[in-house]
Amino acid sequence: xPTVATKLTVADYTKSAPPTGGRWELRHGELVPVTxxxxxxxxxxxRLVTLLRSSAGDGWFIGMxxxxxxxxxxxxxxxxxxxxxxxxxxxxxxxxxxxxxELVIEVLSPSNTATEMLDREQTCxxxxxxxxxxxxxxxxxxxVTRNDGTWLTCAQDEEIPLTLIGGEPLLVSALFAV
Numbered sequence: 001x002p003t004v005a006t007k008l009t010v011a012d013y014t015k016s017a018p019p020t021g022g023r024w025e026l027r028h029g030e031l032v033p034v035t036x037x038x039x040x041x042x043x044x045x046x047r048l049v050t051l052l053r054s055s056a057g058d059g060w061f062i063g064m065x066x067x068x069x070x071x072x073x074x075x076x077x078x079x080x081x082x083x084x085x086x087x088x089x090x091x092x093x094x095x096x097x098x099x100x101x102e103l104v105i106e107v108l109s110p111s112n113t114a115t116e117m118l119d120r121e122q123t124c125x126x127x128x129x130x131x132x133x134x135x136x137x138x139x140x141x142x143x144v145t146r147n148d149g150t151w152l153t154c155a156q157d158e159e160i161p162l163t164l165i166g167g168e169p170l171l172v173s174a175l176f177a178v
Contacts, residue, residue, distance in 0.1 A: 057165060
């Protein structure tokens with residue numbers, strides 16, 4: 001008789017010890033080890049936070065490694081960088097953010113796969129995300145996908161529109177000036 005795999009819940013997650021050299025994310029009911037970011041990865045995250053905070057309109061919280069639950073029971077992830085409406089961020093209090101941030105930004109690491117990024121994007125959209133960015137340090141470009149299915153790829157000398165958070169466009173070259 002075949003056994004049925006049991007999906008872990010967020011409650012199960014809270015009882016799990018972190019792996020050596022990183023932390024866990026709960027993805028579709030499975031614990032997935034996530035390593036700490038490299039120096040370049042962290043610098044890009046920090047640069048994004050700085051640039052977005054200086055450009056965002058009122059009413060936004062911008063941060064990195066923001067934990068959120070894109071679905072209530074079997075998901076607990078952290079966005080490399082995220083923008084969350086301030087009222088939602090305040091309402092979360094000491095708990096993890098329920099549903100996805102409005103803007104989720106992932107900085108690619110060598111271990112990321114295309115399948116993983118597509119799954120992450122789609123799961124975030126199902127959780128209420130409105131824009132999902134993938135920052136590629138190797139190619140020095142940013143792919144912006146919106147929840148309506150439109151997307152654009154912004155290269156070194158191009159600008160990323162910040163209409164979602166009410167800011168002036170972000171020059172890609174300013175991001176990679178780390």
